[in-house]
Amino acid sequence: MAAENKATNITWHEGHVTREERAGLLKQKGCTIWFTGLSGSGKSTLAFTLEHALVQRGRLAYVLDGDNIRHGLNKNLGFSAADREENIRRIGEVAKLFADCGVLTMTSFISPYRKDRDLVRALHAEGKLPFIEVHVSTPIETCEQRDPKGLYKKARAGQIKGFTGIDDPYEPPLRPELTIDATSTSPQEGAALLLEYLQKQGLVS
Amino acid sequence: MAAENKATNITWHEGHVTREERAGLLKQKGCTIWFTGLSGSGKSTLAFTLEHALVQRGRLAYVLDGDNIRHGLNKNLGFSAADREENIRRIGEVAKLFADCGVLTMTSFISPYRKDRDLVRALHAEGKLPFIEVHVSTPIETCEQRDPKGLYKKARAGQIKGFTGIDDPYEPPLRPELTIDATSTSPQEGAALLLEYLQKQGLVS
Numbered sequence: 001m002a003a004e005n006k007a008t009n010i011t012w013h014e015g016h017v018t019r020e021e022r023a024g025l026l027k028q029k030g031c032t033i034w035f036t037g038l039s040g041s042g043k044s045t046l047a048f049t050l051e052h053a054l055v056q057r058g059r060l061a062y063v064l065d066g067d068n069i070r071h072g073l074n075k076n077l078g079f080s081a082a083d084r085e086e087n088i089r090r091i092g093e094v095a096k097l098f099a100d101c102g103v104l105t106m107t108s109f110i111s112p113y114r115k116d117r118d119l120v121r122a123l124h125a126e127g128k129l130p131f132i133e134v135h136v137s138t139p140i141e142t143c144e145q146r147d148p149k150g151l152y153k154k155a156r157a158g159q160i161k162g163f164t165g166i167d168d169p170y171e172p173p174l175r176p177e178l179t180i181d182a183t184s185t186s187p188q189e190g191a192a193l194l195l196e197y198l199q200k201q202g203l204v205s
Numbered sequence: 206m207a208a209e210n211k212a213t214n215i216t217w218h219e220g221h222v223t224r225e226e227r228a229g230l231l232k233q234k235g236c237t238i239w240f241t242g243l244s245g246s247g248k249s250t251l252a253f254t255l256e257h258a259l260v261q262r263g264r265l266a267y268v269l270d271g272d273n274i275r276h277g278l279n280k281n282l283g284f285s286a287a288d289r290e291e292n293i294r295r296i297g298e299v300a301k302l303f304a305d306c307g308v309l310t311m312t313s314f315i316s317p318y319r320k321d322r323d324l325v326r327a328l329h330a331e332g333k334l335p336f337i338e339v340h341v342s343t344p345i346e347t348c349e350q351r352d353p354k355g356l357y358k359k360a361r362a363g364q365i366k367g368f369t370g371i372d373d374p375y376e377p378p379l380r381p382e383l384t385i386d387a388t389s390t391s392p393q394e395g396a397a398l399l400l401e402y403l404q405k406q407g408l409v410s
Contacts, residue, residue, distance in 0.1 A: 016253055016256070016268070017253075017256050017257055017260045017266070021260055022260065022265065022267075025260060025263060025265060026265065048221055048222075051221070051222050052222055055222045055226055055227065055230060058230060060227065060230065060231065060265070060306070060307070061222070062227075062302075062306040063221070064302070068302060068305070072298045072301065072302070072328075073295060073298040073299060073302070076291075086281075090278060090295075093277045093278040094278060094299055094302065096277065097267075097269070097273060097277070097278070097299065097303075098302075098303070098306070100273070101265070101267040101303070101308060102265070103306060103308075123277075
């Protein structure tokens with residue numbers, strides 16, 4: 001390595017870069033926006049619409065969803081009760097890391113059990129990081145009619161067992177920060193409501 | 206919710222924000238800088254020095270280390286062979302997500318086994334994300350003399366079993382992107398070398 005690497009312009013700092021320093025850099029405050037709702041309710045569409053809207057405004061947003069989690073970090077988890085719980089726990093921990101890094105982090109998973117979501121909320125509270133639970137409350141009739149992945153059809157035919165809303169419960173949040181029903185709210189309108197919420201909370205300007 | 210939320214200024218986009226869009230926003234390319242080396246070799250000091258240098262330059266960097274991983278995502282893992290492997294696998298998957306999000310991601314773990322590190326390298330190659338393996342090659346004599354956490358002393362006394370370098374092997378990388386020996390290179394000098402490497406690779410400007 002060349003001898004001229006003297007690093008004279010690098011200031012030595014003990015410890016970590018603070019959350020505030022990263023927030024100043026990004027001009028936003030990291031948080032987790034947790035979408036929960038039935039399969040086909042419109043969680044991912046809403047998340048990706050908001051992601052685009054935020055990035056258009058120069059803000060850093062990122063979506064954790066089945067595509068990048070189930071085939072990666074959680075590929076060694078199945079659908080037993082214990083594995084479903086561990087699935088949400090790991091997603092919650094990763095979202096917390098992203099939020100700590102300053103990212104406007106969105107998660108798009110059915111996450112049907114209140115207990116699991118409340119655990120993730122508690123993790124964020126412990127880390128003093130905002131947790132915004134968004135209930136995508138589209139009724140099951142609409143979700144089943146849409147059935148974008150053909151999963152309801154398979155569940156009704158008994159080809160999928162333990163399908164949320166059919167033969168496994170969905171426990172709606174008791175006090176979500178926001179509730180959005182995709183029957184009456186378009187993805188664009190939903191994203192605008194969320195953006196307004198983030199602005200009101202001082203998370204983005 | 207107010208009726209004026211018409212979202213007329215939000216453009217609808219199908220699919221995800223691309224990696225290129227986020228890179229343009231952040232003016233950097235996401236990557237994983239994987240520090241590997243003995244306990245006490247100076248991995249974390251180097252990582253946090255580089256993190257500060259990058260953030261000072263307006264770049265988004267984040268360190269995954271024992272503090273934010275072992276007490277969170279991986280708190281249900283112990284030190285069995287299988288758990289050590291799963292520990293590194295999960296860290297690799299999370300680093301990959303951060304890199305995909307555009308973050309200059311650093312990991313600071315002993316990660317003693319070549320097989321586990323090569324698996325993480327392969328994960329990144331699969332995702333077309335840069336993976337920079339940095340061998341912090343400080344000799345064990347120096348590490349043991351420093352012994353910042355008193356772990357070598359405990360390992361020598363038999364109070365810790367399977368301690369890397371004492372009664373468990375450390376497998377040095379065969380072709381690391383960079384090798385830094387903290388005996389002859391200060392953290393500032395090491396961070397400068399790394400910064401120069403990132404610039405040469407076109408990951409930061």
